[in-house]
Amino acid sequence: VTDTEQPIDRILVIVAHPDDIDFSVAGTVATWTAAGIDVRYCLVTSGEAGGDDRTMARADMATLREAEQTAAAAAVGVTELHFLHHPDGAVVADLVLRRDISRVIRIVRPQRVVCQSSQRNYDRIYASHPDHLAAAEAAIAAVYPDARNPFAHPTLLEEGHEPWAVPEVWLTGDVEANVDVDITDVIDRKVAALQSHRSQVKDPDAIEKLLREWAAGNAADAGWPAGRFAERFRRINTQ
Numbered sequence: 001v002t003d004t005e006q007p008i009d010r011i012l013v014i015v016a017h018p019d020d021i022d023f024s025v026a027g028t029v030a031t032w033t034a035a036g037i038d039v040r041y042c043l044v045t046s047g048e049a050g051g052d053d054r055t056m057a058r059a060d061m062a063t064l065r066e067a068e069q070t071a072a073a074a075a076v077g078v079t080e081l082h083f084l085h086h087p088d089g090a091v092v093a094d095l096v097l098r099r100d101i102s103r104v105i106r107i108v109r110p111q112r113v114v115c116q117s118s119q120r121n122y123d124r125i126y127a128s129h130p131d132h133l134a135a136a137e138a139a140i141a142a143v144y145p146d147a148r149n150p151f152a153h154p155t156l157l158e159e160g161h162e163p164w165a166v167p168e169v170w171l172t173g174d175v176e177a178n179v180d181v182d183i184t185d186v187i188d189r190k191v192a193a194l195q196s197h198r199s200q201v202k203d204p205d206a207i208e209k210l211l212r213e214w215a216a217g218n219a220a221d222a223g224w225p226a227g228r229f230a231e232r233f234r235r236i237n238t239q
């Protein structure tokens, strides 16, 4: 496991949709919260375009999915979630989203941000949903330069949010992983977190099997012995 030398007190995870965190980083989050680190979530959308129940009003789906994400967060020790309410399926990395993410960065003041990759991975097309690419692009732009630049989005200063420089970013779903986190001891908590998304998970046993296969595959890619589980990230220096 590669890790930074800097003390990490607060980590902010920024993703497009409810359940994105729980597929990609919830096991690592469980290790961080167990170590006493304050982890908080920022959800760009509330996932109202998810599922296939056409009888449910989309506003009701958003409410349901926010509740599911809140339960999933609790399963790995996270209690503070920021929902930005951008439209699911129509996320654009525009200045409004950059401002909204910058606001959360300035509120949370994290030493590490985790976000999705803005580079399309043609080997894992689900990881490269257009909302993920856009949310990632906006998150990186918020880390550098917007959140640290006092002259970017001047309304944020007027609201009382002082600039904050995030020194490093970890990307999920990127093709060039350079950090492997051992989640063997917390894989059950990751499974519980993902199973909290009941409106999306039709078969809880199948999703558990899938998660364990992926995590075992990550560990094998990292060169670890059988029986270990891992989540992989690309660490970027943003200092």
Ligand SMILES: [Zn+2]
Residues within 6 Å of the ligand: 016, 017, 020, 129, 132
């Ligand atoms: Zn997603």
